[in-house]
Amino acid sequence: MKKKMKWVALPATLSLILLSACGSNGEGAGHAENSAPAPSTQSPPASEAAKPELKALMRLGPNFEKDPIAAMLEEKTGYKVNYEALPVDKPEDKLNLLIASSEPYDIVSTGGDSSSKAIYADYAKKGALVDLTPLIEKYGKNIKASLSPETLEMAKVDGKIYAIPTRSIESVGTSLMIRKDWLDKVGMQVPTTLDELTAVLKAFKEKDPGGNGAKNIPMAIKGDVPMVDNIVGAFGIVNDWNDVNGQLVPRAMNPSFKQYLAYMSDLYKQGLLDQEFAINKDATVKEKFTNGKAGVIVLHWADIPPIDDALKKNFPDAAYAYIPALAGKDGQTGLAQSSGFDRITFVPKSSKHPEDAIKWIDAKLDPNTFKNMAIGLEGTHHTFKDGNYYPILPIFNDERGSASNYLTGIDEKNYPIYWQARVRKDERLYKGWEALNKQQKPEAFKKNPLGLAPYLPDYSKEDAQLGQMVNDYAVKVIVGAEQLAGFDAFTDNYKKAGGQTSYDEINAWYATVKK
Amino acid sequence: MHIHKRTFGDWALDIFVYGFMIVLGLVTLLPMIHVFSKSVSSDWALVSGRVDLLPVGFQLDTLATVVTSYAFGRAFLISAIVTSVGTLLSILVTAITAYPLSKRHLPGISFIMVLFVFTMLFNGGLIPNYLLIRELHLINNLWSLILPAMISVFNMLVIKSYYEGLPEALEESARIDGARSYTILFRIILPLSMPVLATIALFYAVGFWNDYFSPMLYISDPALKTLQLHLRDVVMENDTANAINRSADDLMNMSPESIRAATVVASTVPILLVYPFLQKYFIKGVLIGSVKG
Structure with missing residues (x-):
């Protein structure tokens, strides 16, 4: 004390x-x-x-x-x-x-x-x-x-x-990992579009390929990360701030975010998303996946070896694969690529x-x-x-x-090439890294535009607090505790809470670097 | 001899007391068992969250790896040195300081007492302390962990009041036999005070062993890391607070859950082992029969 x-x-x-x-x-x-x-x-x-x-x-x-x-x-x-x-x-x-x-x-x-x-x-x-x-x-x-x-x-x-x-090495870290053997059981292919993903999740729910009964979870995500990598890409909101017609716009001020929330809350309502996701921690999600309860999770490639060990121990026939960058309604795709220092x-x-x-x-x-x-x-x-x-x-x-x-x-x-030797120390690591970084179409890679930004005082000050605000709101909407009709009011709150000053500051800088 | 029959109320109270204590005991014991089980379970069982109270996929390799690792061994040694040297010096200095302060008849003793108590209520604060240690050139020096913690006024007061409870007659008889103050302190007072000294020594030892804050401030040299610093680094590594900012390299180098659990176990058990040895002092009354009637 x-x-x-x-x-x-x-x-x-x-x-x-x-x-x-x-x-x-x-x-x-x-x-x-x-x-x-x-x-x-x-x-x-x-x-x-x-x-x-x-x-x-x-x-x-x-x-x-x-x-x-x-x-x-x-x-x-x-x-x-x-x-x-x-x-x-x-x-x-x-x-x-x-x-x-x-x-x-x-x-x-x-x-x-x-x-x-x-x-x-x-x-x-x-x-x-x-x-x-x-x-x-x-x-x-x-x-x-x-x-x-x-x-x-x-x-x-x-x-x-x-x-x-x-x-930092510019690479994609996380994406959706799917149980390949479940896909085979329901007779489907690895999804490539948002609609296909929804269909696969429905099949996972209805046909219950894992034999889990009531505990079956088509897709599990973390409670503190309601922005699901890869899915956000299909809505054009890969990063916290994204280029929209030459301006950097935060998710909370982006109409696509509303569509994303509508999609996610629909998944939740249909029982395709873990009903307890709001209290999921990183370890919980991994537990659900390795215990054969969840069919799709968000995973970093660096985490693959322990997950692989555990999954294979529990289910020797299990197979898994990364879902490629999913295409949204108008063909948008996006995987977040780390960038910066x-x-x-x-x-x-x-x-x-x-x-x-x-x-x-x-x-x-x-x-x-x-x-x-x-x-x-x-x-x-x-x-x-x-x-x-x-x-x-x-x-x-x-x-x-x-x-x-x-x-x-x-x-x-040269370092990005040297560095790959580090990934090759475990074949499974390299496979995961390769799937996300070599086997995707280059246009799917979306660098975080703020990674290389100079120090922005207002943004730095408000970023954590605003991020929390957006996450909390997203979780509430997805579980249905808050209605999407209030989205505009939320955007206003966001702007008042410091979002507008950050927006002005960031775009003043962005205008100077844009070609 | 029961004077009256136990009533329903007595039974109810007993059941409540026992029940409450058992629950309290379990609340503290179960997490320890859980961590211990994790440290001897296989990684695949930990990742799939199958370890509750009993180990799954029992193995001792992780524990062995941790205990034999260079970083752990060195940190353990540093902590052992700090704890043993610190405890010895502290108990000595505290016991000696308490002695004159227990003699109320000495001139000016109450003023000196106030000076001690003053430091319990007020202190310079974090930054001045840091600057002091720095000016003494004790940064990255193990003495910075020992010297500032050498006298806890509270512990000193406990010892002092114990001394005050010792019969005056013992000292008087020794003095009549020709003993001087040093002899009285070391040959009579301290041996008689073993129960309280053992208790205070345990306080000090546990304090030195568990101290995380001062090494965190004063020690940056990896060669002087104490066990608690090492433990903190190992355990916090996986804290997801800013996992997003972590590079893929950091993620790949992260130690598995079992290593963390094993480090916790390996750094807790040694200080736990001290308790049984000091236990007897807590119970034994030494004074019985020393003064006759």
């Missing part, structure tokens, strides 16, 4: 400290910018001869001390790095504390989601970060070769680059060796070092065949399994 109280007081106190620290830092920074680079430029031999030990705060990190990747990087870059890691739980609280108290980290990596971007922009604006623009110009040969200008542009705050972002790496003002930090990051992006870090050495950790990389197990997992924790910027051309 007492500890909770402390946390509540934390943000307020922190911002005070941060402000006061920056007040003094700000003045000091003026001097620092003039004086700090001076010693190192005057005596380059000294810094050349003895590379300082760097202190890095990484996002995750189970075992940096004994990790073979750390050892390899130390050898290749010549820098000894002391890695520390943020806790998995509430990393931003600890990060705020460390930055506010000017801990002398040389490299800090955080997540790349919108709240992390907000924290990053906040630090940058308050003067807590080193402006990397001149350093990249001077020492960042590999950085400039590996990161696209677009990526660096997105990292800018007030026209200056304060971070080396790591782009996987993590952000910056150098705090309190760093004692900002130049070496950039040199280190640059050295890690040397093509050979980077490849070694990502997938190891050919012949030892991976093999190369027909333009693809295949892992050698188990050494690949043992020595390169946690490589993603070390990323500070990626070779944006």
